[in-house]
Amino acid sequence: MPAGIDRVNVLNPTAIITSIEKMVMSKKDLDEIFIRRLISAIYFAIFNYWAAKQFSKGVRGKGPNQDSFTFSEFHRDLLKMGLDAEIIILFQCRVAVDHYIMNPASINIYNQEIVNALGMQKTSLAINRKILNRVISASKSIIKSL
Amino acid sequence: MWVQQERESSNIEIQKILSESAKNILSETKVISNVYEVFMSSVSDVIKLKNLYTVLNEVSLLSESELINAFKLYTNDAIINILKNNFTFNEFRSLYGLLIWLSNNYASYGKIMLDISFDPETNDFQFVNFVIPDCDWNAWRVIAREVKTEMRKSGLSELASKVAIVCLRGLTE
Numbered sequence: 001m002p003a004g005i006d007r008v009n010v011l012n013p014t015a016i017i018t019s020i021e022k023m024v025m026s027k028k029d030l031d032e033i034f035i036r037r038l039i040s041a042i043y044f045a046i047f048n049y050w051a052a053k054q055f056s057k058g059v060r061g062k063g064p065n066q067d068s069f070t071f072s073e074f075h076r077d078l079l080k081m082g083l084d085a086e087i088i089i090l091f092q093c094r095v096a097v098d099h100y101i102m103n104p105a106s107i108n109i110y111n112q113e114i115v116n117a118l119g120m121q122k123t124s125l126a127i128n129r130k131i132l133n134r135v136i137s138a139s140k141s142i143i144k145s146l
Numbered sequence: 147m148w149v150q151q152e153r154e155s156s157n158i159e160i161q162k163i164l165s166e167s168a169k170n171i172l173s174e175t176k177v178i179s180n181v182y183e184v185f186m187s188s189v190s191d192v193i194k195l196k197n198l199y200t201v202l203n204e205v206s207l208l209s210e211s212e213l214i215n216a217f218k219l220y221t222n223d224a225i226i227n228i229l230k231n232n233f234t235f236n237e238f239r240s241l242y243g244l245l246i247w248l249s250n251n252y253a254s255y256g257k258i259m260l261d262i263s264f265d266p267e268t269n270d271f272q273f274v275n276f277v278i279p280d281c282d283w284n285a286w287r288v289i290a291r292e293v294k295t296e297m298r299k300s301g302l303s304e305l306a307s308k309v310a311i312v313c314l315r316g317l318t319e
Contacts, residue, residue, distance in 0.1 A: 072265055072272050076307035079273060082294035084311045085286040092317060095266050107317070111221050111261040114277055118314055125318055134283065141287075 013045035036097040043094035086138035202243040221260035256280040286313035
């Protein structure tokens with residue numbers, strides 16, 4: 001198995017995201033399970049790519065090969081870069097599609113004042129083609145910045 | 147003789163008119179000058195509001211109890227306690243400075259509120275969300291970059307990784 005910079009190239013998700021984008025554009029009907037699995041796949045593809053980049057820079061994680069990084073480290077690194085919108089949409093959608101079964105999914109909000117001020121409708125996330133396209137757009141911005 | 151007197155009288159009249167005009171011009175200039183000073187003073191106030199570093203200096207004298215009371219305007223006790231447990235006192239104070247700076251500069255997007263995010267797998271605290279209610283996806287991307295650039299300029303690079311700018315409309319629209 002190649003190490004270092006080779007892992008970055010092997011795990012570069014540009015091609016798969018382009019394929020997903022083309023597929024989504026050409027497919028008239030996208031059922032929910034299809035959208036859910038694509039969002040999850042995009043999140044993990046970007047996460048793996050980021051981790052490979054970290055490893056190639058000499059940052060070490062956990063595990064026998066020191067190549068295991070946490071989601072929190074991933075999110076914080078992107079927040080530091082100002083990619084808040086991109087990582088928050090990716091993270092919230094990934095949580096919604098992998099951890100919750102309702103559609104729209106409720107966004108976890110601990111400050112009740114926000115829910116009161118905005119109303120329940122504005123604090124729920126619909127899993128549909130529009131949000132998938134947004135996730136694709138966000139993932140392309142992240143790849144460019146990494 | 148009569149013509150001479152008329153000329154002199156006319157000259158005096160002209161001098162009076164010129165003198166009055168000069169006075170008017172001077173007083174108008176003074177008014178303009180005052181308006182300019184007021185304008186420049188307002189501009190400098192705006193510049194002050196836009197500078198996060200200045201706001202951080204202004205809040206640096208606040209005590210812990212003053213900060214907690216100030217935070218209560220934006221979030222609840224449970225979230226304040228989580229912030230206290232996950233940030234150093236200096237970071238806690240900087241979070242308040244950031245909150246004030248955001249509230250001043252992005253007031254047109256609604257009242258900024260605080261929330262927190264946990265890792266759904268581990269339940270560990272992840273980051274603090276500064277929620278801007280009424281900005282869309284495109285504004286969100288721009289605002290987040292502006293805020294993080296300002297944080298870096300003000301020496302808050304590390305804190306920037308624990309702060310998320312969240313536009314709920316951009317997330318859910």
